[in-house]
Amino acid sequence: MDHERPAPDDVRPYGRRTFLTLVAGGLTSLVWGPTAWGIARDVLLPVAGVLPPPLAGLVRSGWRIYSVTSIPQVDRATWKLTIDGLVEQPVELSYADLRALPRSEQVTDFHCVTGWSVSGVRWAGVRFRDLLSAARPLPTAKAIGFFSADGAYSDSLTTDQAYFADAMLAYEMDGQPLTRPHGAPARLVIPEMYGYKGVKWVNKITLLDQPFDGYWENRGYDRNAFIDHRV
Amino acid sequence: MSDSGKVYLKRFSRSERAVHWIHAAAFFVLLGSGLVLYLPSLGAVGDRPLVKDIHLYTAIAWALALLAVWVFGDRQGLRRTARDFNAFDADDRLWLRRYPVKQGRFNAGQKLNAAVTAAFAVLFAVSGILLWAGERDTSFRFAGTIVLHDGLMWISLVLLVGHLHLSLVYPRTRHSLRGIVRGDVEAGWAMQHHPKWVKEVFAESQAASTPDVEG
Numbered sequence: 068m069d070h071e072r073p074a075p076d077d078v079r080p081y082g083r084r085t086f087l088t089l090v091a092g093g094l095t096s097l098v099w100g101p102t103a104w105g106i107a108r109d110v111l112l113p114v115a116g117v118l119p120p121p122l123a124g125l126v127r128s129g130w131r132i133y134s135v136t137s138i139p140q141v142d143r144a145t146w147k148l149t150i151d152g153l154v155e156q157p158v159e160l161s162y163a164d165l166r167a168l169p170r171s172e173q174v175t176d177f178h179c180v181t182g183w184s185v186s187g188v189r190w191a192g193v194r195f196r197d198l199l200s201a202a203r204p205l206p207t208a209k210a211i212g213f214f215s216a217d218g219a220y221s222d223s224l225t226t227d228q229a230y231f232a233d234a235m236l237a238y239e240m241d242g243q244p245l246t247r248p249h250g251a252p253a254r255l256v257i258p259e260m261y262g263y264k265g266v267k268w269v270n271k272i273t274l275l276d277q278p279f280d281g282y283w284e285n286r287g288y289d290r291n292a293f294i295d296h297r298v
Numbered sequence: 299m300s301d302s303g304k305v306y307l308k309r310f311s312r313s314e315r316a317v318h319w320i321h322a323a324a325f326f327v328l329l330g331s332g333l334v335l336y337l338p339s340l341g342a343v344g345d346r347p348l349v350k351d352i353h354l355y356t357a358i359a360w361a362l363a364l365l366a367v368w369v370f371g372d373r374q375g376l377r378r379t380a381r382d383f384n385a386f387d388a389d390d391r392l393w394l395r396r397y398p399v400k401q402g403r404f405n406a407g408q409k410l411n412a413a414v415t416a417a418f419a420v421l422f423a424v425s426g427i428l429l430w431a432g433e434r435d436t437s438f439r440f441a442g443t444i445v446l447h448d449g450l451m452w453i454s455l456v457l458l459v460g461h462l463h464l465s466l467v468y469p470r471t472r473h474s475l476r477g478i479v480r481g482d483v484e485a486g487w488a489m490q491h492h493p494k495w496v497k498e499v500f501a502e503s504q505a506a507s508t509p510d511v512e513g
Contacts, residue, residue, distance in 0.1 A: 079391075082384035082413045089417035093446060094424065100442035100449070131444075132341035181432070182441035248341030287436050 101182055129185045132248040135282060136217040139268045143244075143252045146216075150199065152274035153208035158201050162252050165238060168193045173233050175258035178294050190256050192237035195229040199274075208274035213255050213266040222266050222281030223290075224257065226274075233258050236269065260292040306482040307499055309403070313371030314379055317364065318478050321415070324360035325454070328353060328422075332451060357426055383412040389494070403495035414457065422450050 096103070108129075132138075143162045151157040160168075171194050177185045195211070204226070212223045228234065234257040238245055245251040250267025257264055263283045284290045310318075331353040334340045343349075368376070382403050389399040390406035404412070425447040431438035464471045465478075471491070477483040488496050 078385045078387045080384050081386035081390075082409050085410060085413035086417045089414060090420050093417065093421035093450070096446050096449075097425075097428075097440045097442035100445040104445045104449070130338045131336060132338050134341075134346050136347060137345045138342040180439065181429075181444050182439075183444060248338050286434060289436075 129183060130249075131179065131181075131183060133179075133262075134217065134220075134248075134267070136219050138247050139216045140247065141216050141252055141268055141270070146252050146270065148253065148269065149271045150202040150274075151271070152212070153205040153276065154199070154202040154274050155205060156202055162238075165193060165198075165236075165253065169197045171197075171235055173235070173258075175233055175256070177258065178261055180261040180263055180288070180292065189239075189241045190235060190237040191239035192235040192253070192256065194235055195226075198236055198272075202274075204274045207276055210275040210278040212271075212273040212275055212279060213269050214271035214273070215266050216268040216270040220266060220268075220282045221279075222255075222264050222284070223275065223278040224255075224264070225278055228257065228260075231257065231259060236272075259294065261294060263288060264292050305485040307485050307488050307496065308481060309477040309483045309488070310481050311372050311375045312481070313367050313373075313376055315478055315481060316367045316371065317376070320360060320363045320367070321419070324356055324363075325458070327356045328360075329451070329455075331356065336448065336451075354430065357423070361423065383409050385409075400493045401491065401495075402498070403492055405492070411457070411461070418450050418454060421446065425450070 146162050148160040148165060149157070150160070170191060172189070172191045174187055174189050177188050208226060210223050210225050211229050212221060214221045224234070234255075236253050237250075237256045238253050240246075240249055245254060250265075250269070253269050254267040255265045255269060264281075266281075278290060280290055331349045334343050334349045335346070335353065386406060386409060387402070389401065390409065392399045393401060393406045394410075425443050428438050428440065428443045429447060432440075432443065465475045466472055473483060473487045474491075485496065
């Protein structure tokens with residue numbers, strides 16, 4: 068027996084212990100992870116300036132980009148927004164027409180149903196009353212369908228929901244025209260609801276007698292995606 | 299003996315190397331496709347549904363490939379290696395406290411790395427399956443799933459940088475790359491870094507009187 072060899076009973080199963088501890092910690096983090104990350108972000112935000120730009124951007128922005136197709140390339144110069152359905156006068160707005168409508172601004176939080184949030188997003192756009200004024204919805208119009216230029220995504224709101232004081236068709240985010248990943252040239256913003264209601268790359272708005280199930284609602288999500296006032 | 303007179307010791311079996319390279323290949327594909335889906339600045343890159351499919355099917359291929367190694371590979375050897383990874387003897391515990399003690403086939407750092415890698419593989423798989431299932435059934439949705447999946451990615455990136463440094467750059471350790479590529483390492487190098495293992499190998503080969511030495 069080599070004198071350097073430790074006794075067999077002195078061998079400890081630290082490998083298995085490390086493995087099980089990490090797996091247990093990771094699985095329970097499904098519960099405590101978001102809180103911990105929220106605290107970590109509060110600590111990291113003040114020092115984000117010294118991080119390299121891609122990392123700083125992640126800590127600061129918190130955005131994740133979701134789409135069901137490739138990100139559409141929509142040319143603002145040729146983009147048209149069609150407003151039709153239960154209206155007295157179907158209309159087609161150009162980007163310039165949209166920008167000429169009364170501008171509204173707001174700072175609201177964005178919550179994604181998958182668990183991430185971005186606080187204090189600065190939006191600029193047009194309230195739906197202003198947007199629909201030229202088309203003049205009929206009294207029978209009780210809902211609005213939103214259709215994306217990606218050809219796949221759509222969702223709907225009741226007109227009451229669309230007329231919430233902070234719902235809008237947004238064309239600017241944080242002081243800049245919307246970027247492609249965020250829905251350029253225009254997207255639906257309704258902060259009371261989870262982000263999947265916020266149809267991006269909107270190019271058609273249809274007034275309807277009742278709402279319909281959108282892309283994710285056909286896959287089991289709630290049509291009324293209200294955030295139950297978590298912090 | 300090889301032409302240069304160097305003696306080589308078998309360190310990793312085909313099955314063990316397969317497990318390593320399945321992890322490595324899958325990790326890079328999953329990292330690349332995951333970052334395209336995750337980083338806003340890469341949001342407009344490529345065909346997103348295709349990138350998502352690549353991510354998903356790579357994960358499935360990774361799991362199936364590991365299963366195939368287990369079914370068709372050297373199970374006994376894999377079990378023995380798992381035992382090596384698990385067991386921390388007195389020297390390992392001293393090594394972790396930075397005492398320059400002799401190490402066996404794996405040093406304590408490599409053992410910890412193996413445990414972390416295995417745990418992360420499980421957690422990546424569980425959180426990934428939950429992300430996939432949550433798109434289909436809302437009862438699989440947890441606020442922490444994406445935080446866990448992303449957090450694992452960031453920690454793995456840091457560990458990967460360290461792993462690549464030790465295996466490709468750092469002069470004292472980079473010879474170990476030969477072990478995971480070709481299966482054997484030079485006996486002289488092994489004597490320096492894993493002397494207890496070298497003794498074991500020679501003791502075993504003497505006992506079997508069929509030297510387990512390649513060259």
